[in-house]
Amino acid sequence: MPTPTLPPLPELAHSFMLDPEIVYLNHGSFGACPRAVLEAQSAHRERVERDAMRFYIYDLWKVIDRSRTALGGLINAAPEDLVFVSNATSGVANVIANIDLKPGDEVLVTRFEYPACINNLRRACERAGAELVVVDLPWDPIDEDTVIDAIMGRVTDRTRLAMFSLITSATAVRMPVEQLIAELNARGVETLLDAAHGPGCVPMDIEAWGPTYCTGNAHKWLCSAKGCAFLYVHKNRQDGFRPVILSNDAYDIEPAIGRSGRSAFNHEFDYMGTDDRTPMLVVADAIETLGAFYPGGINELMDRNRAMCLEARNLMSDALGTEPLVPDSMLGPLAVIDIPAPGMDPRALRERLMEEFRIESMIVPNPGSDTPMIRVSPQVYNSMEQYRYCADAIRSIVGLS
Ligand SMILES: Cc1ncc(COP(=O)(O)O)c(C=O)c1O
Incomplete structure (x- = not known):
């Protein structure tokens, strides 16, 4: 299998010990801890x-x-x-x-x-x-x-x-x-x-x-x-x-x-x-x-993570042609996006994202249908480029491109 070209790590990712050969998109389950x-x-x-x-x-x-x-x-x-x-x-x-x-x-x-x-x-x-x-x-x-x-x-x-x-x-x-x-x-x-x-x-x-x-x-x-x-x-x-x-x-x-x-x-x-x-x-x-990552301290960090989450949610729902599932008023820095692949096993999709695209992700079943969903949970070490890359990867796996 050819090695995919991964998006570059954002600047702040270097404050963590993340593997540069992985696009780590699951802070919500187990996040990285800063070197300091x-x-x-x-x-x-x-x-x-x-x-x-x-x-x-x-x-x-x-x-x-x-x-x-x-x-x-x-x-x-x-x-x-x-x-x-x-x-x-x-x-x-x-x-x-x-x-x-x-x-x-x-x-x-x-x-x-x-x-x-x-x-x-x-x-x-x-x-x-x-x-x-x-x-x-x-x-x-x-x-x-x-x-x-x-x-x-x-x-x-x-x-x-x-x-x-x-x-x-x-x-x-x-x-x-x-x-x-x-x-x-x-x-x-x-x-x-x-x-x-x-x-x-x-x-x-x-x-x-x-x-x-x-x-x-x-x-x-x-x-x-x-x-x-x-x-x-x-x-x-x-x-x-x-x-x-x-x-x-x-x-x-x-x-x-x-x-x-x-x-x-x-x-x-x-x-x-x-x-x-x-x-x-x-x-x-x-x-x-x-608190030292941004001038506005941890409040700015929380605001930025939420803003990136909403942007990633919108970008990915657009790319996958699905509707947002949860109103913005009920979102923090985590959101789920529906994936138009009825019957696809969430675990199998997660494994393919890792094996073929080096993406560590959280894929869960949609509680209202038989489609999988991806949960995004951006932290300072993530970038919109990574979410674009992930949206393209899912499109290719589910046959949208
Ligand atoms: C809502 C919620 N409660 C509890 C837990 C369990 O956390 P821990 O594994 O640290 O006990 C999690 C973990 O993801 C969670 O999302």
Whole structure:
């Protein structure tokens, strides 16, 4: 097979360790981490290896607070209301482990939630004899009001918790979370906001939104080291809220928190057994690094990523002759584009894009038809030239040129 000529890497891509022989178009699943952040992480690793005893027993608590404060500033949450876990899936699992579901209780999710998060809820419901209610959200067309009506229409007196994404995974819909949380709070239903695509992706304001729980990845749109997400728990639910993995101090917490001067909530999550905690220590470095890419800081970066996403979505829908699926008002920096190839296996298309065109992409099934869709999720290391190249590649595979 002849080697394709790839579009050149944009300037900022050189701040990352991306393979220049690949057109990397799937930041939304696993993004790249800037060299500067990886260097900061290496410095922490060296520190651990020089004196691990000192690091785990004395220093970890102090350095992790730097991440808590920086992240709290970005998403407008009090730093002490945040703890770190390895990923958003773990954030969801920790919340579920702290909800005492009873037989007959109902837990609401939408059909567009991330499978791992639904699976954790499903197991908890099955064990408790509770019901997992999957809301059949509309699709093509979709709009904010219909989404809110669909979810609120399934709330009953037995609804204990509602879990929904800030931006859904495979369908890339920016959900009307502000209104949803307000309406669910008014009905006395606890909310678990899955903001896996949250920090550094779209502006967030936890204090104003008022969820009961929220988890979100630092390793996605903040481009922080892999293995770091935050978990926010509202102050009035922190008492007795404990990690799935209990550590040494769990049943004798008072002396430990007396020494460290932090809440039991912070203390227990900060150390959950010996583990590589360096991803949690470079969140501030990631925020600083992303903030330095453009004069307008991370807000400009988020605006630019969204603008490139809309441009890429329009370019690709035009090139493929399909209609946009989601209104612009419901898009962040991720969008799906329908591909006019009924019956084509999404996995096969993804593999052909890689094998024949060196494109790493996210191809998903259209939930409303039998066509595949491509999800675009531009980051600073992508360019419109890459999306043009990708549109031409898909046209050639599906026989449009
Ligand atoms: C909406 C959503 N929730 C949760 C996750 C899981 O994230 P992680 O693999 O970091 O746990 C993803 C991953 O893509 C996601 O898109």
